[in-house]
Amino acid sequence: QPEQVTMEDCLGRTASLEELHHEVESLFLREFGCKPDSVVYAPGRVNIIGEHTDYNDGFVLPMALPLVTMMAGKRIESNVVNVVTGGKDVTTRLTPGSPKDICVSFPVPDPKQERRDGAQRIPDVEWANYVKGVLVNYKRLCGAFNSAIVSTVPLGGGLSSSAALEVATYTLLEQLFPIDHPVTPVEKALACQEAEHVYANVPCGIMDQFVSVMATENHLLCIDCESMRVTQVPFQNPHVVVLITNSNVRHNLGSSEYPVRRQQCEAASKAMGKRSLRLCTLEDLEAAGIEDETIKRRAHHVISENARVQQAIESLKTTDYYRLGALMNESHASLREDFAVSCPEIDLLVDIAQRQPGVYGSRITGGGFGGCTVTLVKRSHVDDLMKAIYDGYASPERRPTFYVCNASGGAAVFNTGT
Incomplete structure (x- = not known):
């Protein structure tokens, strides 16, 4: 035991x-x-x-x-x-x-x-x-x-x-x-x-x-x-930190699904007549009439995620951490629903974090299918956040690992x- x-x-x-x-x-x-x-x-x-x-x-x-x-x-x-x-x-x-x-x-x-x-x-x-x-x-x-x-x-x-x-x-x-x-x-x-x-x-x-x-x-x-x-x-604020939470879970799908995602993205950009999804808009995606719903959703994530990065940079210029956090939350939902690279353990970690006081936003980070979450949180609340995640996630079979980081x-x- x-x-x-x-x-x-x-x-x-x-x-x-x-x-x-x-x-x-x-x-x-x-x-x-x-x-x-x-x-x-x-x-x-x-x-x-x-x-x-x-x-x-x-x-x-x-x-x-x-x-x-x-x-x-x-x-x-x-x-x-x-x-x-x-x-x-x-x-x-x-x-x-x-x-x-x-x-x-x-x-x-x-x-x-x-x-x-x-x-x-x-x-x-x-x-x-x-x-x-x-x-x-x-x-x-x-x-x-x-x-x-x-x-x-x-x-x-x-x-x-x-x-x-x-x-x-x-x-x-x-x-x-x-x-x-x-x-x-x-x-x-x-x-x-x-x-x-x-x-x-x-x-x-x-x-x-x-x-x-x-x-x-x-x-x-x-x-x-x-x-x-x-x-x-x-990115420097003494009152804001990044909490990385390692789920210590790694699903074997990761290595096999990564090249599949690349192929799906390439198929989507080809269907829109563009060299890469970087050059595509959501309007292009709708106009292309892609019948394969999976490929369409993969493209939707990448196109919307590129827009979120640009919006995140703008939010940092005005130190609007609430807006940055909201974008991180949107990114996780997109990675879970459209790109399908999350997993139940990661979704649980993100859900716990997003419901805690002092948390601006939380999402999966990395290739997916396990690994880590990244959470933007007020320094004054980080200890309470780790305790909440520990209480909601840790068990004799699994444990999170926490890293409180600055850039x-x-x-x-x-x-x-x-």
């Missing part, structure tokens, strides 16, 4: 950059017998609004989180890359359930050969393929190195643990193998996206990598996924004392 979950069990594990630095340096020393030359980190993200719009050339409005993946590294004289991951109380294990540090070694990849013969994935250790994929897509040939990884980004919760690992890897390579002509932030993000496409077989949009690379503290990042232009949107900065080199 599972033990009863307590409220304290549900508070997400976080750590300061200094704590993570101590842990990753200790792990590196334990595994390789010396200190690293460089330490870098990259954040996970939560999307405030703009879901399933990025691969339709639309708009998204994510923020970087204080939850990060940190990597330490040192060049070595060899032809092998050695990467170790571990974790203690504050960090997430990249290999769930493993009580020990896990070290993976693979030959330094030859990008030309990998592109000619196809990606040579590392069997049985999925996270290592993200690292290798970035090496293949880095803008110069890399040599051998040792590396250690620790992370506070939860796995499988829709908070972009994969993008955080990719961007941290690229940032480490920039330190270990500098490029004569530094790449732009967009090029860096696209290289990481390509790594995920090819080495993880995930046809993701550009949002996750863009925000992990380009976020600035106290700002949301509006990304125009067609032009790839980014706009920093101020954080993007990938960076860790410097002691900063």
